[in-house]
Each structure stands twice: as structure tokens, then as C-alpha cells.
Amino acid sequence: MIKVAINGINGKMGKVLSAAVRNQEDMELVCGFDIFDDGNNGCPVYKAPKDCPEKLDVVIDFSHPALFEGVVEYGLSTKTPLVIATTGLSPEQKEKMVEASKEIAVFHSANMSLGVNLLIDLVKQAAQVLYGNFDIEIIEKHHNQKIDAPSGTALMIADEISDSLSDSMQYVYDRHSVRKKREKAEIGIHAVRGGTIVGEHEVLFAGKDEMISITHTATSKEIFATGGVRAARFIASKTCGYYSMKDVISNQ
């Protein structure tokens, strides 16, 4: 049995993930961590990972950047593999995650869905062919409760496109602050917030008289929970290293 704990268990993702973990025959949901306990989790909920008395095989984190340090310290001190899905982490926090992966296994993805990770492969291919003659813009849409903008996924897509091109791409957010024409080596990134949109990411390649748009739409949070479960199973037996969805996909 893989002994799992969820950080942020009372959040929207935490609830969906709890159900997904409970559905796995090879997993046991040992406990959760959260700043409050609604008493409906069917497992102990501790304020912080350091309060957990049991040895865990993996902690899955869908919570808030404010909790990041506590999770990493717990992973390091107990040698517990971590799945980090929380978005909005600072560059310093991302650096800390890479450092930690020298001692423990760390799985990080700003988007746990298989579809978004496939979209990234497709847009990298498209960028190779189209960049130079087509402008690249990313438009992301999320529900009105989301705190960070642009989404971690939009940034992840921009980084992957940028790394695949020889030019150094500049990210331009929303375009309201400067009145000037767009440069070629730019990726425009735009955030829309409203209603209950689970998550949509569109990569638009706009050329002369033609446009290509590649879009991923999430209609339920379950796709992220499924990815979180897959990541947990993948990483639970690893001792150290930094992993992402690419590693899970290439091992399927």
C-alpha cells in the first residue's frame, strides 16, 4: 500500500483528490494537512506536515505557496517523496524545489493533465514551423476564485515554447500598460477570470491572412486529480530526482 497524505485537503482540489486516492486499490489516504478541518474527511487532518506522526510514502500538495516551505522541510527531514502541484510559486521556491530533489524525489508540474502535456508537445512542433511568420499569443481562462495570474500552466507553455526556439522570447502580459507595436520575439500572455471555468489554455499562432489555434479545455478537476494520483504512484518508490509529467508519459 502506498501511504498518501494530501496538503490542502480541504481545498477544491484536495476534495477531488481525496476521492481519487480512495478509489485506488494500491493507495491509502493516511491523513491531510490544512489550516482548518471541516471534519468530513474520514481521516485525520493536521495543521502542518510536521504534526503527522505516521511515516508516509508520498505527500501530494495542492494548496498555497505560503505552505511550500513547510512541505519541503517535511520531505527533507523525513525523506518523503513530494508531488508539488500548487501554482504561483516564486522563482526562489522553484529553485528550492530543484535543490531539494538532490536529496529526495520531487515531482513538479503546474498542470497534471495528460492533455495539457500533449498540447505542449504540439505547440512546440507548431512553433518550430511557424515562428518568424506567425505571432504567438497564449490566452488562459479560469474561474473567478483563482488567485494567481497568469496561470502556472500558461507560464509553463510559454517556457516550453521559448526553450524550443533559438530567439530569446520576451513575455508581454495583457498589453494595457504600453502603447507600442508588438515585436517578433514576444509571447503575449493574457488571463481571463470568470464564473466556474475549470481551465482553458489556447495557444494562438497568428500569421498573414491565417491563424492556427491549439486549445485545451478542462471540464472537471478530476483530470488534475488523476494526474496527481499517477504522479504519486510514479514517485513513491523513488529516492531522489526532479520529475515532471514528461517522465510519467514516457514511462507509460
Ligand SMILES: NC(=O)c1ccc[n+]([C@@H]2O[C@H](COP(=O)([O-])OP(=O)(O)OC[C@H]3O[C@@H](n4cnc5c(N)ncnc54)[C@H](O)[C@@H]3O)[C@@H](O)[C@H]2O)c1
Ligand atoms: N498542477 C495542477 O495540475 C493544478 C490543477 C488545479 C489546481 N492547482 C493548484 O492547486 C492549488 C490549490 O487549488 P484549489 O483550487 O484547491 O484551491 P483552494 O483555494 O480551493 O484550496 C487551497 C487550500 O489550501 C489551504 N491553505 C492553507 N494555507 C493557506 C493560505 N495561507 N492561503 C490560502 N489557502 C491556504 C486552504 O485551506 C485550502 O484547503 C492552487 O495553487 C492551484 O492553482 C494545480
